[in-house]
Amino acid sequence: MSMLKVNNLSCGYGDKKIISGVSFSVEQGDFVGILGPNGAGKTTLFRAATGIIPPWEGEVFYKDANILNIPRRKFAKEVAVIPQLVETPFDFTVDEFVFLGRFPHLSRFQAAGAVDQEAVLKAMQLTDTIDLRQRKIFELSGGERQRVLLAQGFAQSPRFLFLDEPTAHLDIAHQVAVMDILDNLNRKHGLTVVIILHDLNLASEYCKRLILLDNGKIFREGVSDDILTYQNIEKVYKTAVVVEKNPVSGKPYLLLVSEKELKKSEKRIKNN
Amino acid sequence: MNNKKIALFLILSGIFVCGIAFAVMLGGSRLSITDIFYALMHPKVESQAATIIWQLRIPRVVMGLLVGSGLACCGVVFQAVLRNSLAEPYTLGVANGAALGAITAIILNLTGICIAGFSFLGSLITIFLVYAIASRKRFSNTTLILGGVTLGFLYSSVILLLFALAKKEGVHSAILWLMGDLSYTRPHMIIITASFVLSGVAVLIFFARDLDIICLGDQKARHLGLNVVFIKSILFLVSSVITGVCVSFVGIIGFVGLIIPHICRFLFGVNHRLLLITSAILGAAFLIICDTMARFIARPLELPVGVITGIFGGLFFLGLLLKSKKWEIF
Amino acid sequence: MSRKLLIFIYFFLFALVGNCYAGYSRVVSLAPSLTSSLYDLDSQDCIVGVTIYCKAEGKQIIGTTLEPNVEEIISLKPDLVLAVKGWNGPVVLDKIKAAGLNIISFEPANNFEDICRNFLLLGKLMEKEKLASDIVFHARHEVDQIFSNAKNLPKKSIFWQLGEKPLVTVNDSAFIGDLIRFSGGTNLFSDLKVMYAVVSYEEVVKRNPQIIIIATMGDAAISQKEYWLGIKKIDASKNKSVFIIDADNICQPTPLRFVRGLKEIAGLVYAGIGAESR
Numbered sequence: 001m002s003m004l005k006v007n008n009l010s011c012g013y014g015d016k017k018i019i020s021g022v023s024f025s026v027e028q029g030d031f032v033g034i035l036g037p038n039g040a041g042k043t044t045l046f047r048a049a050t051g052i053i054p055p056w057e058g059e060v061f062y063k064d065a066n067i068l069n070i071p072r073r074k075f076a077k078e079v080a081v082i083p084q085l086v087e088t089p090f091d092f093t094v095d096e097f098v099f100l101g102r103f104p105h106l107s108r109f110q111a112a113g114a115v116d117q118e119a120v121l122k123a124m125q126l127t128d129t130i131d132l133r134q135r136k137i138f139e140l141s142g143g144e145r146q147r148v149l150l151a152q153g154f155a156q157s158p159r160f161l162f163l164d165e166p167t168a169h170l171d172i173a174h175q176v177a178v179m180d181i182l183d184n185l186n187r188k189h190g191l192t193v194v195i196i197l198h199d200l201n202l203a204s205e206y207c208k209r210l211i212l213l214d215n216g217k218i219f220r221e222g223v224s225d226d227i228l229t230y231q232n233i234e235k236v237y238k239t240a241v242v243v244e245k246n247p248v249s250g251k252p253y254l255l256l257v258s259e260k261e262l263k264k265s266e267k268r269i270k271n272n
Numbered sequence: 273m274n275n276k277k278i279a280l281f282l283i284l285s286g287i288f289v290c291g292i293a294f295a296v297m298l299g300g301s302r303l304s305i306t307d308i309f310y311a312l313m314h315p316k317v318e319s320q321a322a323t324i325i326w327q328l329r330i331p332r333v334v335m336g337l338l339v340g341s342g343l344a345c346c347g348v349v350f351q352a353v354l355r356n357s358l359a360e361p362y363t364l365g366v367a368n369g370a371a372l373g374a375i376t377a378i379i380l381n382l383t384g385i386c387i388a389g390f391s392f393l394g395s396l397i398t399i400f401l402v403y404a405i406a407s408r409k410r411f412s413n414t415t416l417i418l419g420g421v422t423l424g425f426l427y428s429s430v431i432l433l434l435f436a437l438a439k440k441e442g443v444h445s446a447i448l449w450l451m452g453d454l455s456y457t458r459p460h461m462i463i464i465t466a467s468f469v470l471s472g473v474a475v476l477i478f479f480a481r482d483l484d485i486i487c488l489g490d491q492k493a494r495h496l497g498l499n500v501v502f503i504k505s506i507l508f509l510v511s512s513v514i515t516g517v518c519v520s521f522v523g524i525i526g527f528v529g530l531i532i533p534h535i536c537r538f539l540f541g542v543n544h545r546l547l548l549i550t551s552a553i554l555g556a557a558f559l560i561i562c563d564t565m566a567r568f569i570a571r572p573l574e575l576p577v578g579v580i581t582g583i584f585g586g587l588f589f590l591g592l593l594l595k596s597k598k599w600e601i602f
Numbered sequence: 603m604s605r606k607l608l609i610f611i612y613f614f615l616f617a618l619v620g621n622c623y624a625g626y627s628r629v630v631s632l633a634p635s636l637t638s639s640l641y642d643l644d645s646q647d648c649i650v651g652v653t654i655y656c657k658a659e660g661k662q663i664i665g666t667t668l669e670p671n672v673e674e675i676i677s678l679k680p681d682l683v684l685a686v687k688g689w690n691g692p693v694v695l696d697k698i699k700a701a702g703l704n705i706i707s708f709e710p711a712n713n714f715e716d717i718c719r720n721f722l723l724l725g726k727l728m729e730k731e732k733l734a735s736d737i738v739f740h741a742r743h744e745v746d747q748i749f750s751n752a753k754n755l756p757k758k759s760i761f762w763q764l765g766e767k768p769l770v771t772v773n774d775s776a777f778i779g780d781l782i783r784f785s786g787g788t789n790l791f792s793d794l795k796v797m798y799a800v801v802s803y804e805e806v807v808k809r810n811p812q813i814i815i816i817a818t819m820g821d822a823a824i825s826q827k828e829y830w831l832g833i834k835k836i837d838a839s840k841n842k843s844v845f846i847i848d849a850d851n852i853c854q855p856t857p858l859r860f861v862r863g864l865k866e867i868a869g870l871v872y873a874g875i876g877a878e879s880r
Contacts, residue, residue, distance in 0.1 A: 052491055076497030083495075088487045089355045090542045103485050104497035108478060156496070300802025323835040324804045381820030384767055436669045439655060440689070441764070443668070448768050448800065455803060456767045458829075572791065572805040574768065 001064050003028050003160055003192050004049065008058035011048050017056065018044040019216040031186045031193045033203035035227075036213030037237050042196045043164065045213065049194070050081045050162055062160075076104035080158035082149055084165050091136045094148050098123060101155030123154035126181055142169040150178065154185075161185075163195040167202065175199070179206045204228050204251045212236060228252035277546075280539050284553055291557035295333045296325065300567040300574060331457040335465060336560040339454070339518045340528055342469040344555025345476055345548050346511040347529030348536075352483045352544065353507055354413055357537075360530040361515040364420025364508075368427035369398030370519040374449055375431055379442040384456055387449070388520045395516030398423055399509065411504040412490070452525035452578030454563050461521050472514040473552060479507060480545035487542070525578045527585040528555050534589070558585070625729040626682040630675050631656060633667060633686040635854045636708070639721055642737060642858050643730045650678045672697050682727070686710055711855040714745060714780045721857050741857035745784055748868050752786025758871055760787035761811035761838070764849075766822045768800045777855050778817075785868040787813065807836055813871060814838040817849040845870050 002025040012018040019041040026032050036042050047053045049060050051067045060067045067075065080101070092100075101123065102116045124130045127147040132140065137148060146169055153161065161182070167175040183206050185191040197203040203210060203224070210227040212219045214236045220227055230243045233254065240257040297308055307321035315326055346361040354363065361367070373394025377387040402419050409415040435443050476483075482503045485493045490500050515529075532555040533547065540546050562580040569575060630651035631637040637656035640649055651664040651674070662678060665671040667689050675683065675698060683705040685695055690707075698705050706727065711717040718738045725734020760782050764770040772778050773794035782789050790811045791801060814830050816823045823846045830836070830844045838844050847870075852863035 050495065052494060072494065072499055073497035076495065081492075081495040083492065086488050086492050087355075088489070089351070089357050090487055090537065092487075092542050096542060100484055100488065100496065103481065106481070108481055300804035301808035303808075318835060320808060320810070320835055323833060324807050327833060328802075328804050328807065381818070381822055383821040383825040385825065386821070387767065437666055438668075439666070440668065444770075444798075445765050445767075448765070448770075453768045455769060567802055567804070572801045573794070573796070574800045574802045576768075576800075 002026060002061075003030070003063060004194065005061040005064075006045075006049060006058070007061065009045070009048055009055050009060060010057040011044065011053055011055045013044075013053070017216070019048070019213075020057075022058070022213075022216075022218055024211055024218065024221060026192060026194055028192055029186065029190050031183070031206065031208040032195070033207035033210045034194065034196045034213065035198075035200060035203055035210055036219075040213040040236075041216040042213055044216075046162065046164055046196060050079070051075065073104050076156065078158055079160045079162065080153040080156040081162045082153040082164065082166055084168055085145070086149060088137070091138045094124075094129060094132045094135050094137060094140070094151075095120075097137055097148060098129070098151045098155050101152040104156060119157050120151075120155050123151040126154055126185070127151040128177070143171065143174045146170055147174070147178070150181070158191070160192045161194070163193070165196055165198060167197070167199065175202060182206070200228060200233070200254050201246075204253065205246070205249060224252050228254060277540055281550065284539075284550060284557075288553050288557045291561045292333065292337075295336070295560040295564045296329055298564050298568045299324070299329050300571050302571075331459065331462055332454050332563065333560050334462055335457045335522065336454050336563045337556040338462070338465045338469045339522055339525065340556040340559030341473065341552035342465075342514045342518050342555075343525065343528040343559075344532035344536075344551040345473045346515050347555075348533040348544065348547055348551050349476055349483065349507050349511045350529070351533050352487050353504055354417060355487060355489065357534060358530070361511065362424075362524070362526070362529065364402055364416060364512065365398050365422075365424035365427065366395045366402075366420075366512045366515050367519050367524050368424040368431075370395040370516055371450060371524060372427045372431055372434075374520070374523070375434055375446040378446045378449060379434055379438045381442075384458075388461070391520035392516055394427075395512070395519060398427075399512045399516065402512075403505070403508065406508070407501075407505065411501050411508070416508070448576060449523045450578075451576030452523040452581070454522050454577055455574060457521075465517055465521055468517040469514055472510050473548070475510050476507070477545060477548050479503065480543075480548055483507070483544035483548075484542070523578065525559065525581055527581045528559055531585050531589050532558060535592075626727065628678065628680045628682070629728075630664060630678060630680040630683045632664075632670055632684060633689045634850075635856050635859075636684045636686065636724070638854055638859065639724050639856045640728070642721075642856060643725055643728055643733055645728045645730060648728065650680055651675060668694075670694055670698075672701060676701050676703065680704075682706065684708070684724075711777050712775055712779075713777050714784070714860060717777060717855045717857055717860055718742065720855070738857055741861050744861050745864060748864055749784040749786075752784065752868060752872065755786055755872055758787050758812040759790050759809070760813045760815060760871070761790040761806055761809075763814060763816045763826070764798070764818065765800075766818055766826045769803060769806070770798060771801055772798055777860070778853065781852075781860070781863055781867055784864055785871045787867075787871050807833060810836050812837045812841065813843045814845070815867065815870070816844070816846045817853060843870070 004026040006022055006024050009022045010017060010020040022045060034042050034045065048055055054068065062070060062075065062079065098120050099112070102112065102119060106116065124133065127150045129147050129151050132144060132148065137145060140148065146166060150166060167178055170178065179202055182193055186193050207224065209221065210224055211221040212227050212232065219236055220232060228243060230241050233241045240262050242255040242257060244253045244255060246253040297305070301324060303321050303324065308325060311319060311322040311325040315322060343361055350359040350361055350363060351357050370391040374387050374391035377390035401423060402416065405419040406416045435446065482498055485496050485498050486503065493500050532551050536547055536550045536554055540550050559581065562584055563577045565584065566575040566577045566580045627648050628650045629640065629648045631640060631649060632653060634653065634656045637649065637652050637658050640646055649658060649661050652658045652661045653665060653667050653670060654663050655667060664674045668691060670690070672694065681704060683698055683703050685705060685707045687707045688710040695705060695707055708720050708723070711720050718741065721738055722734050725731050762771055762778055762782065764772060771791050773796065774789050774792045775797050779789055790806065790809050816826055827844050827846055831839045833839055847866060851859060852866065
């Protein structure tokens, strides 16, 4: 039984179909990266897979049950969805904010128990946000906020984690830190991760599998060696790249080519 | 709750008790302290003070407590659901609908009961219309706000039309109704208001955790397992009905629903269970203090309480805004 | 005998030729009190336009007192427009003046003398000076009679209620003050600094009126009366002296209506003086 199974999924907004015929499955313990240029349909796929928008065709199954039929609360007990940002009009403390992640596990009048306190504490330890406990979220920097968002997601004690570009606003140190946390949870605790990433090199480094979307369809799926070739990237992203091997990990590593350099090398080839 | 919050809560309770004392001791007519205490101890003994205290002042204070707490709690809910700290119970047009109903009844020279009845009918119609519009779009905030505000404008225009056609006295009465007035309190009004406000606020407190989650936005709330459409519709209905009942009986008393949630959030934080309880207490105290001032400042003239809440509340809040370094309004 | 014959011929000629024998023949009235005064002066045939609140039959309605339709007024080609300052807004009056119409605005009447003065002025305009002065003379006479009777009896305090929610009353500077005074009463709130004011129920109870007069209309007045009767501590309830009066008829500032109102109120205050009591 796969954890997540997307079956011939098509959907969009209004009259516009954004993704069509998308099928893939995610097993337990997987670490899947969803890649693609802007407008390829990553966010739409994300929303459909997490039950925000209904599919026009096809189905999404979580543990063999159609997600539209799973009660929201039950789903939220196992699946945590971390969007890019959460805007709230009120200045929560970090403590209160992370605690909201426990909502699916608490009934209305149940007070927070030891289990909940522990989950919150652990979540904040993992994301290095313990020191921020009493701070207000409006005061936090972009990077701190992103880590707090992650903490909130972890506090849900999920088995399955969806993330939408969690590293978008982070400096390189924090980017690596966040991906390391996810990697750790995935390898040591069996957390299944599906993550949308713009940074192809990060995806290459950490994801076990990659799904490359183009124009609403799956262009290719597989391991990074298969996906991150210059032919694939140039075809989908329509920009010139050079693919090398990361000297430390051996994974594919993409180098951008500016127009200036491209013209120079074209001239060189001509002259030879 | 940490120690600081406990201390603040005790101070709040103190303000509440003092507010009640203030409201019973001062009023439109001068009564000596001994007379007041005697009347309180011996309600059955007929005296002028007893009549004033038991038949006029106390019902008015009770009504003020109910309406103040009701409006403040509705303010908390509207600000959370609409995710906007400038929202308040009158944002979605319920008060305008009630006003239209009441003004129609006033111009037709109907009794006080009919005015309240028409007014409540007006608010119910508005609630129904906004609900119908919003439910088509899954209660998205944009639809709620646009629907409510547009209806509000429509009603205001019709009200102005009525003013143009009415007699001078009718217009004068209608304007005074609009400014809010606790003076007409009869026992049946208290019973009806109490049943709606107390049960309504209890329901809102029941959904306090959901209110916490709704603040995060519709999508994140859904991801955390909240049935957003259901919760929003319940919260909207309950708080709109509470608002409708209050406005039908006492007119439009502004500012309570806007400012009390702000103050309580600043003092007690965002946890909505605590926020609802403290807002109810502070809202009740605030309104009866303002009403006492309305009766007392220009006696024997009575000023409209809505004017006092607006001016006094406004100045107080401006002062807080300018003095506080930590204050943030988004 | 010959004097009466002269008067008869005078009126007969009037009836033949129409009441608008000389002077203004196309009058627009912008206030109910002016319209009733015109009827009292037997000049109703000169009226070509009235407000919706005026009691007039078969006359063109030109709008409300607050919002008269200026174009409609102009289309009637009046040679005189009558208004009352305060009843009609200054903006409207300016508009009518700017349209080139002949408009005369009366000062609002705040006491009986003002009422008489306005009526005499109107009589002069409509060339019915004799009739006007006769009416005023008789009115003054009746008022004096009632007042002199009432003067000798102990004064009763009267609470005059104009509004139900909220509670509105008047002080002595309105002509209602004269109504109260001539009927032998004192206004419970004569110390108010403004003419119309919202007062608290508490203060009414404290000041303990002997009579309460409710001058609003409709069911509102009835429920208000029941409410007062339920507050047993005030003299007015103890003596069952809570009365509802027809405000439209009583509260118009014309001499005839003033007298009618005074009779009714005096009758309420002291059974025996004046006509029917309710």
